[in-house]
Amino acid sequence: MTANEASRRLGHSSGLCSFHLRQLARLGLIEEAPRGRGRVKPWRLRWESETESAEFDLHAEGSGGEAFSATLHLTPAERNDLAVSVRKLIKHYQDRIPERAGTQAVSVNFQAFPAPAERAGQ
Known part of the structure; x- marks a missing residue:
């Protein structure tokens, strides 16, 4: 660009x-x-x-974060399945004992929505 x-x-x-x-x-x-x-x-x-x-x-210890993005070609049902899977994965970590030694609060964001038409082919 x-x-x-x-x-x-x-x-x-x-x-x-x-x-x-x-x-x-x-x-x-x-x-x-x-x-x-x-x-x-x-x-x-x-x-x-x-x-x-x-x-x-980004994978180095103490780097402070992880960021990535991807364009996927999914049906609405597949997009829903992806969202459900991500929710389950996050819930797994939410259900653990908070504030264990060596842990820190981490903000996690997930978005899955149709890409603008100009990016759909990329």
Whole structure:
């Protein structure tokens, strides 16, 4: 995605989008993708690249978090089954004794909704 594409999708100026894309790159979350034509500067998610950064390891102990996303192609029934499965998994952890040694409160979010038409093919 380029700053101009982000600008069109988000309704902000391309300069503002470019600034924030550079900030995300500085933090290691995104990186420049292979160049397009002319002055086009596309970006891609860092963890989609062939080389992963050792500095940005979500699985490292004490990293503070885990984040991921995926686009799935599901029927409404499959989407419901997924939601039920996630609820059961979360309930398993909720039913444990709270505040055990070595634990901390963790916020968990789950969303499953139809993707916008422009992303459905990705």
